[in-house]
Each structure stands twice: as structure tokens, then as C-alpha cells.
Amino acid sequence: MKNYKNFFFHVLGLALGLVVVSCGENNSPEVEPEVPVSLKINVSNITQNSADVTVVPSNEKATYSYGLFRSASLQGLNDDQITKLIVPDNTKISEKLITGSKTFSPDTLVDNTEYTAVVVYYKNLIADKVYRTDFKTLKSAYKDLGEGANCYIIPEAGKYSFVPLHVSGKPIENIAKVDWIWATKVGESNEQKLITYVKYDGKRVQIDATGERGSIVLAAFDNAGKIVWVWHIWCTEVPKTMKYSNGKVFMDRNLGALSANEADGKKTWGLLWQWGRIVPFFSGYEETEWQKEDAFTESRKWTIMNPTYGLEWKFEYHAVEIDEAIARPTVFFCDKKSCDWNNTINLKLWGGVKTDYDPSPAGFHIPQTSDWEEPLANFVPRDDWSGATYTFEGNTAWWPASGSGREFDSGCNIIGFGGGIFVWSSTAEYVTDIMFGLDNSPMAYRLAYQTRTKFLTLKAMGNRAFAHSIRCVAD
Template sequence: MKRHFLWCLCILSICIAGCSKDNPEPAPDPELTLAPDAPIAFTAAGGSVVVTVTTNMESWSAQSDQTWCTIETAQNKLTVKAAANESYEAMPEATVTVTASTGSNSISKQLQVTQAAAEKSYTDLSKGKGTSNCYLITEAGYYSFDATVRGNGAATEGLDAPTAVAGTSAEIVWQSSANLISEVELVDGRIRFHISGTGNAVIAAIDGAIQWSWHIWYPETEVTALHAKSGYEVMNMNLGAMTDKIGDAKSYGMLYQWGRKDPFPAAATTTGTTETVGATIYDGSNKEVTIRNSSWYETSDNTLEYAIANPTICISNMSQFSTSRDWLQAGRSNDALWGNPHGDGKDDGNNLSNKGAKSFYDPCPAGWRVPPADVFLHLTASGGYAWVISDFNIYDVSGDGTLSLDDYNCGWVFNLDDNTTSYFPAAARFDGSYAMLMGSVSGLWGSYWSNAPFPGLMFEGGAYSVLSFQVKDQNGNEMITTSPFGGGGRADAYSVRCIRE
């Protein structure tokens, strides 16, 4: 009986063992927790976050789908890292995937990781030398300036101190190439923007209409001062030019109606005809902008207010040409606009005695201004008109020992003093009646403004030019003249060669 019991017990044990192999215990449910498990947000400075990984699986691993977001693993710790972001754009969102597994059994969880853009650092253009209507840029980047001040904000003789600009937004009026200026905004009375390369632009403060506008100038060649025999320190290139290179249309720069602060582009080609127009410019949407003219038939728009609100309109004096050569309405000429209302005054020696001071309409950058009328008197033998090239104080560019048209290349290289020369290109002019670049010929005619009014004589609205020359007339006939001291109608738009304040 005992033997029978033991035999039955063995049989039962074998059955139980067989059943255990056919029906093993189920594996535990995979578990994986991350602490913290919330999205990770890095600042631009970067940093690291340690995440504790807890799992009942045999092993775990992690990976990031963005190279900027790196990871390190050690035991039950996952470290998520980000280096400093020096760009002005946020990094693309990263996903860190943590996977735990035992054999073919696995579980995954994800962490979303972001990093903010670097905070933009704006160079203050109006700090140091002060505010102006033109800001000179020397490298691409982010800039800002005080957009509450008109020009230099100064009260000068004949002009009271200007009121503050009260804009509510800012915009690109025009730019010399597409996408030159971007990210324009008005914040707390300051205009901020980014400039990507060399060129010219006009940016305005807006409140329904343009309240004031500023010229942004980033030339290819460094702006420097050259000593002139007259004692002035003269800019080495035209205001708004890209370069001072001889025979290059980029040397032409901008053109200005006398007393106005806003520039008009000269021709984009070295030579032209009476139908040549200014270089192509673009608005903030990269659409072409046309420099237009005001009415030829009436003068309701011939006011300072209209000029300020419409920096892309050249104002015509056509309907008042017989009485005034000014772009302002006849009888409302203002001799003080560029800061030298008595600039035609002379001392006992018959020398111009009044130099003036920079006004808030002056178009030159901070530290520079439009010159008085006596800056270039030494550029001809007589100090006045000259019709013989040998009487021009020019440099022998050709090196043949004689002064001739061989030394002319869309402008003359004048001797500023015994050791200094400077190229003055023939950028032509906007005709004051048609208020268009037509009427003069690029490459053949050059005209430069002073800050001084020209005595009335036969008509109102004249101003002194400090330099004018031509080598041919509109019909292509040789007509060689140079004058460092003459007059012109203020509605004409001439070049400006600034001097040091």
C-alpha cells in the first residue's frame, strides 16, 4: 500500500512539472517613468536638465532627433543638454525618445525640448555723435535710433527748435536693393531694424501719414575726411555714394532739392540721356518704388508739410517758374532750411563771411553738414567760372603732363590741396521744373549744393552751388565749363559733398 502511494505521488509531480513548462508565469507589464516628464524649455544661454529614469525593464536607451539637443546617459540618469544659441531664431523643436526593454518587450516615452532665440542686440546709432537725418552704417547687423527727434533737433537762426516726432509705427519707404532692410519696428520711441549689406534706404515713422523719415547709408568704401585748401575737412565721396572710385556709377550718390533732407537716387549707369531715370528702388515688400513729381500746373503741394510727408516726390516749380525757382510756394521761400540764412553775406574783403550751423533739415550724417558756399573757390584759377581746362585745378589722371579731356571720366579729380585729390562725379540733377532726372545727362554734368541762399536778383528761390561743371550740352556738343561758385534753382536736385562740423 505504501509503495502504491509513492508511485502515485511521483506521477502527480511529473504532471505538475509538465503543466508548469507549458504555462509559464506571464512577464510583468513594462513600466517606464521620467522625472521630470514635462517639456524642457532652454533659454538662448542653453544649459542642462537631469531626468531620472525608472523602469522594470532590463535596459534603457535614449536618442535626440536634433543635433543641437544632446544627451548623456548614466545608470538611471538622463542628461539633456543645449549649447548657447547665438542665432536670432529659435531652434527647431527636438524630441528625446527614451526606450526601455527586456528582450522583445519594450516601452517608450518622449520629451519635447525647445530653445529660445538669442536676444537681439541693437547698436544705438543716435548715441555718441547724436541724432541726424542720415545714419552711416559700417557693417551689417541690428540697429536702432531715437525716432522722436527731427534731424539733430537743433534750433538755428530762422528755425525754431523742432517738435518731437510722434509716430505709432515704422516702415521702409524705399531701399536700394530687395531685402536690404528688414524687421523694422517702432518700440518706445525708437526705430529698430536689420540691414543685410551695403546700400541706401529711407525709413519713416508713421502715424497715418509719414511724420519724419531718415536716410540709412551703408557704403562699400570707408567714409573719411580730406583736407581742403579752404580749410574745410571734406568728405571723400558724395553723400549716399557707395564708393569714391573714378568712373563708377556707384560714386554718384544721392540727389537733393535744396533745403530738403530726403534723397533721390541718381542714375544707375555712368552715362545716360535726357530720358535717363534714377536707379531702381524697392519698398518693404520688395516692389519697385517710383520717384514721382508733384503737379506741374499748381502749387498746393509746394509746402514743407507735404515734402516731409512725401519723401519720394520731387516737388516741381513749373507753374511758378517765372517768379520763383524754389520748390516751396512763391513768397514762402525759407533761406534758413540748411542752417545758413545769411550765407551770401560778405565781409569788407568781399569774402563770404557766414558759415552757418547744421539745421534739423540738414541731410548729412552726424558730425557732418552741408558746406558753406566758399568751400571750393580754389578749384578754378579765378574762383569763378572757367571755360579753359588749363584753368581747372584738376589732377593729371592720364599722366601725360597736360590737362585735357583725357583726364575726365564721368567727372573730374580735383586737387583739394597740394597733396590731396578727390573725385567729383557727374551725377547730373533732377530738373526743378519737370521734377525728374530728365533734363540733364548723367556722366556729363555735375552740380553740388552749398547751405547758402543765392541773392534774389531776377527770381526768388535761388541757392549757391559750390561746384558745377559740364563737358557737353544736351545735344552732345562740346561745352566745357567749371565753376566753384554759382547759383541754381532750389527745386533742382543736386549732389551734396558734406564737410566736418
């Protein structure tokens, strides 16, 4: 019995020995210890409106999300809140993650502004660590003229710039270059004296202004040389405003005018617009030139054309589409049958809500007739027929008889006679009026006041091919 026991333990010992030998000879690969992942954010090539932000992970397989914010917008936020700004709740995280090194190049930054680049490292699709790097864009030598508009006011000599945007904020596309096309004269000079430099750098339109007073029109050209948009640069002091009795706040002068002071006479007249167009016309300064066949005689006398582009003031007796009207900004179009410049009837080119075709500067729009109907019933005309005044709460506004009542009519003539005030509204509608022979006819409305007879029409019908003054109202 004892021998059996010895045999059993001997076999057991051999088995255990084999186990020990087997364990000792195990060649399975060892599990490597996990290496922590880190990320670096490098910011380079900083300009007034751009920078290169490069994210470099220590492991090229690392995944992360990226965001760029104005530093002020992140104040008071913790890492979890910032992470949700980049990858909001209910977002499929895997679709937002980036792998490996990458350079981001934002090019619409605001100059002289602090920004924070944020990178969130994700481990197994879970946010693990937040990295931040701050930087500041360079200060631009050019003063920003503000939000998208079709008119920009330059009050003094200096460097200015704007991003070419529509009023709606949508970018104006297909711009290859920007240049001036016509300007009002400064004194008797036959040289353009309002700006010395204009350039489109791919992001902004840059302008060097002399400080002289007047209006100059810039055009954006595409690669084929076609004009795709225009802007009115109004070189004048910043206009003041005046509250009227109905609570509306009007600009103190006509759009394009160089003064709001009655004593300055012709300087208060401003420019003219066909209803719905963005581009202005210049009517000149002649006070007795009525019923003439060519309304542009004075325009040619008091404006300077850029000789590079071969443009000229002229009339064409037909209507065109909007893009052609923009492409040919010195042509007064008029179809003698429709009495419109536009082939397509569109009564919403201007309106109570500011449109992309509204020629007013930022903060203003063309008024509806309802904006002036109650207060301007109290016009006081001047005995010399030069215009009329409106007074409220001790303040007085001057409304000139621009060009002594001249208007560019649908026959492309100067009509009217001394003492007439004509100002466009943005109101337009289809009209049926047996007296005027109108049957659901499209009409725009204007202010019409004859200072000689004191005959006032606060909602006078007008053909959209007419060119009249504009008096902006505050938004």
C-alpha cells in the same frame, strides 16, 4: 503767640499738601520720544534705457528731494554738493520736496551705464541726511547710432538703433511706427536686401542690417498713417575725410555713394536732393539718358518700393508746404512759375549752421559756397568726362559727373549732357541781376563744372526745385 505760629504752619502744611496732591494727580499727556526717520531706495525693472526707482520713507510724513545721476558725474562730490545738484541755492526748498512713498520711472537712460539714485531727507526744511543707491542699465543688443541726424551710416551687418531726434536735439513727435519705404537694389535682386528688421519700440528705432551696400529710406508714421519724418540709412563703409587747401575737411564721397574710388564708376555717384528737402531721390545709372521727359525711369528700375504703402516715384507740378513734402517723400514737387517745391520761400532750410532739414550724417553738414571756392578752382577734369579730381598734400579726391551730368530740373526732366558736375551748397540769398532778369529773386547756389569744356562756376545759381548731389563738409 505760640498758638498763632502753630496755626500758620498748619495752614502752610495743608497748602503744600494740596500742591503735592495736585502734582501727583496731573493727567497731562506725555511727550512721545522722537522716532528717527529712515528712507529706502529700491530699484527694479531695469532695462537698457529705463528703471523704476521707488523711495519708501519709514514715516509717510517725511519730506525729501530726489535726483538721478550718472555715477561718474558724482565722483569726488560730498553730500552738501550733491544736495545742491538736486536743490540749487536760491531755490524755494518747499517746492522741491516730496512727501510719502513714490516711484520714479526714467525711460531715457543710456544702456550699459552706471547710475546713482540720490534721496535727501529734509528735517524742518533743512537737509539732514543723504541716501544713495547705485544700479547699472542692461547692455543693449543694438549699437547706438548716435545723435540726432537725418542720415545714419551702417558700415556692417548687425543690430543698430537711434533715438528719433531732430538735428537740434528736439524729439520727433507723433511717431506710432517706423518702417522702410524704398531701397536701392542689391545686384539684380528684386527683393529688399539691406535690412531684415525695423521697429520703433516707443523710444528708439531698431534696425537689423545685412551688411549689403546701398541706401534705404525709413519713414515715421503717425496713428493716422501719415508720414511725419524720414531718414536715409546709408549702408556703406564709414567714409573717410580729406583736408582741402583752405583748411576745410570734406567727406571723401558724395552723400549716398557706395565708393570714393574713381575706378568704381557709378558707385561713386550717390543720391540727389531738392534744395532744402531732407528726403533723397535716386537718379539711376544710365549714362546716356539725357533730355528725357521722365527722369524717374531709371529710379524705378534700380529701386524697390515697400508694397505696403503704395508709394511710387512721380512728379507733381505744384509747390507744397514742408509737412506735405515730408509726408510724400517719393514725389518730386515743382511749381513751374516759382521753380520751387516749397509754397513758402524759405532760404534758411539749409545753412552754414546745420539745420533740422540738413540731410548730412552726424558730424557733417552741407557746405557753403565759400567752403569750396578757393580749392576747387584747381579741379583737374578727366578726358572721358567722367568727373574731376582735386589734390592737396598728396591726397586726391574724386568728384564724379553724377549720372554723366544728369540733373532733375524744374521742368522735371533729365537735362544736361555728359561730363557735368552739379553739387548743392547750403548758400541761398535774394538776387538782383539784370542779365538774368532777376529782381530780388530767391536763389540757391551750386557747384557747376563742365568737364568737357572745363567751364567751372563755383557759385552757380540754381532753382530750388533742382535735384543735385551733395558733398558734405565736417562740422
